Amino acid sequence: MAAVIAREVRDGETVAVGTLSPLPAAGVLLAARRHALRATVLIINHEDYWPFRNGSKEFYDFAQRGKIDLFFHSGGQIDQLGNLNLIAIGEHDHPAIRLPGGAGAPMLYYLAGRVILFRTEHTPRIFVERVDCVTSPGSSPPRVPRRGGPAKVVTPLAVLAFNPGSRRLELESVHPGLSFEEVQRSTGFPLVAPRGTPTTPPPTAEDLAILRGPVRTSLAKLYPIFALSAFLAA
């Protein structure tokens, strides 16, 4: 997944990774070493990639001024319109599950140029027809100022792409060894596949060497447990 995320980072852009996001951080660090050498990398609270010295206000003001080209979000539930639920599953006042909350998502999902959604699981309970609570919508009408929104969704099974015309998530590719049917069974909404079902290109040997080497070392400063456990040998 980190290698797939890395391909989405463009050289020269400003890319930011928020809290509790080791996977996107790994992808961004890989991209910065491989093809996005001039990218400005921001990883919250990482001693080497967080230039803000005045609390979160400095970062949010930076985002509000339209300075973040690429950001990452996850979601307790994600629906086919790209809506995110970070608050509660079930009734809001008596939820079945109370999630951590919206944090910056209700603003950053609108402010970043592109947002890549990621989940380390791909199930119908996560990818639902319609979220129980819209913490942050996938798109907005013209009267609501909005710079950007969802671009892709990356999971262990597939890559989905947001179609701005239909304002819906579509299938972009299926990971090696999986079929369209398996991915559809794991998804709670009908998957449209306008370009057939190409296979997601796997990580290259160079990707893996960079991830398991300098990226792992850098990530360990912020995510020591992830750095120990996540970089499995093939």
Added chain:
Amino acid sequence: MGVPFLPVPGHVGSDYERLRPEFRVIADPYSGKDVLLVPAIAPDVSFLHALQADTEGNLLLDEKEDDCLLAQASRVVVASADEIIAPEALRRAPYGVRLSAIHVTALVHAPGGAHPTACRGRYGLDEAHIREYLRLAASDDSFRDYLQRYVFDLKDHGAYLGEAGLAALAP
């Protein structure tokens, strides 16, 4: 800032409009587009633990936090610090956001005052204590036990430090 509300980006079209009736959507008078207004949060009292403080009440706060904003939004600010030093020493400190004493109502010398959370450069997170807190916070009855042991049964801050395993920090 002393203003009654501020416009914030995003949020319009989310369930926050329904869940937070105090948030209001209006037409931006300049662009005509929808914008969300959020009323000011104005605490009566806020408590801050500073990285360092000086004898005049100036504080040095962690650069990751928004403590300066919190202090300037509050009617009363009670600050605590592990160490209170001379003003010249605070001025020379290499790290930290400076908050002027004019914003501080009271300053308390409290070694280990950030426990069980961390105080940069002094002590880290007390994971075991936080796990115990989370376990006991699961019910009202068990939380009463936590409060009894760590608050009501202790006669002063020094006793807390002993109970929390931080006797080495006691003055």
